[in-house]
Amino acid sequence: MKKIMTVFGTRPEAIKMCPLVNELRSREGITVTVCVTAQHREMLDGVLHTFGVAPDIDLDIMEDGQSLFDVTEEILRRFRSVLETEHPDLVLVHGDTTTAMSAALACYYLRIPVGHVEAGLRTYDTESPYPEEFNRRAVEIISSYDFAPTEEARSNLLREGKPDERIFVTGNTVIDALGTTVRNDYSHPELDAAAGRKIVLLTAHRRENIGEPMRRMFRAIRRTAEEHENVLIIYPVHPNPDVRRQAHESFDGCKNVCLTEPLDVVDFHNFMAHSYLILTDSGGIQEEAPALGKPVLVMRDTTERPEGVAAGTLRLVGTEENKIYSEFSRLLDNPREYARMSHAYNPYGDGHASQRIADAVEEILGS
Numbered sequence: 295m296k297k298i299m300t301v302f303g304t305r306p307e308a309i310k311m312c313p314l315v316n317e318l319r320s321r322e323g324i325t326v327t328v329c330v331t332a333q334h335r336e337m338l339d340g341v342l343h344t345f346g347v348a349p350d351i352d353l354d355i356m357e358d359g360q361s362l363f364d365v366t367e368e369i370l371r372r373f374r375s376v377l378e379t380e381h382p383d384l385v386l387v388h389g390d391t392t393t394a395m396s397a398a399l400a401c402y403y404l405r406i407p408v409g410h411v412e413a414g415l416r417t418y419d420t421e422s423p424y425p426e427e428f429n430r431r432a433v434e435i436i437s438s439y440d441f442a443p444t445e446e447a448r449s450n451l452l453r454e455g456k457p458d459e460r461i462f463v464t465g466n467t468v469i470d471a472l473g474t475t476v477r478n479d480y481s482h483p484e485l486d487a488a489a490g491r492k493i494v495l496l497t498a499h500r501r502e503n504i505g506e507p508m509r510r511m512f513r514a515i516r517r518t519a520e521e522h523e524n525v526l527i528i529y530p531v532h533p534n535p536d537v538r539r540q541a542h543e544s545f546d547g548c549k550n551v552c553l554t555e556p557l558d559v560v561d562f563h564n565f566m567a568h569s570y571l572i573l574t575d576s577g578g579i580q581e582e583a584p585a586l587g588k589p590v591l592v593m594r595d596t597t598e599r600p601e602g603v604a605a606g607t608l609r610l611v612g613t614e615e616n617k618i619y620s621e622f623s624r625l626l627d628n629p630r631e632y633a634r635m636s637h638a639y640n641p642y643g644d645g646h647a648s649q650r651i652a653d654a655v656e657e658i659l660g661s
């Protein structure tokens with residue numbers, strides 16, 4: 295029996311890996327071991343619970359205010375012992391987190407093959423996003439098999455010399471996840487209370503934005519909120535203490551900006567489906583919102599998801615106050631502009647990415 299191990303540790307990795315774990319576990323002829331690093335704790339546990347995935351191994355590394363050194367060192371050390379005990383035939387990592395990079399490095403040191411899920415995304419700027427662009431490129435120096443969500447991602451890998459026969463274009467498992475979370479009959483007291491107002495969903499957590507860029511972003515959003523009383527901004531704040539401090543300093547006392555705890559993924563996806571537009575510096579939300587037909591103002595200078603920009607549903611607005619203020623106000627005040635951006639567009643597959651990846655894994659393992 296071939297042994298496959300998946301390893302992930304943060305909320306976005308869990309949302310995109312749980313559908314794959316469940317698919318792999320339904321296949322005969324392979325054993326699946328789920329190792330979580332718990333680079334995130336509550337945010338990870340909530341997703342595992344929602345998708346009914348119980349980890350076999352939990353490295354439990356998260357510390358409050360952890361640095362990149364802490365995360366890298368702890369994972370390398372603890373994951374090494376796991377690999378030496380379990381000897382998997384293939385390890386699957388996801389995306390661009392320090393969990394993915396450190397776990398892949400441990401595999402490389404022990405000469406265990408790595409498959410990279412969500413491979414080939416690029417900004418070609420290692421400062422943006424930081425450190426994610428480095429992480430995903432480092433993983434792909436190591437990975438033997440790459441699961442690219444789109445043809446564009448595949449082209450990036452080919453241009454960098456990765457062998458065509460080891461790249462599988464599968465779609466993104468985030469669409470598989472949306473298929474199980476978004477519900478027609480969804481309701482929530484907070485959405486009921488907001489009836490008649492335009493809901494704007496806001497998230498912001500990128501490391502390179504913490505400090506002055508985030509202050510500028512939040513000033514722009516507060517100015518716009520104060521000029522539009524018919525808008526309710528819902529901001530589930532990331533638990534990073536630096537982000538929390540910044541969010542409260544910027545928004546306390548503003549009556550139509552509502553700061554909440556991070557939402558459970560089912561709530562978040564359905565809040566997205568009920569929102570008017572989305573402001574974010576997140577990666578995954580750039581894939582989900584276009585699929586739901588929601589315009590997104592991306593508060594970053596670069597994106598590794600050019601498909602949504604080309605389609606017109608994502609707009610890169612950077613982190614300058616006046617630019618965000620004018621783009622946000624324009625979308626709220628100009629219905630024609632809003633209509634141009636609010637069509638559904640999904641370049642990320644048909645919701646069967648997990649099946650394609652599991653088929654490829656079976657082929658790779660010869661099972």
Ligand code: UD1
Pocket residue numbers: 304305306333334335336337338357358359360361362365390391392393425426499500501533534535577
């Ligand atoms: C990480 C990823 C980033 C991803 C993000 C998703 C890296 C370098 N960064 O960044 O790519 O976009 O996750 O959210 O891998 N915390 C909690 N509880 C939690 C999660 C986090 O309290 O469940 C707090 C802790 O104080 C922790 C801090 O948030 O130290 C930062 O978490 P960390 O994983 O280091 O960085 P993120 O900004 O979440």
Ligand code: UDP
Pocket residue numbers: 305306309497499530555556557558559560562563575576577578579582
């Ligand atoms: N998300 C969530 N609850 C929230 C905010 C976001 O479940 O309160 C989900 C969102 O739908 C997406 C993922 O978390 O699937 C994005 O995570 P994040 O923005 O933290 O990371 P990134 O994608 O930028 O790496």
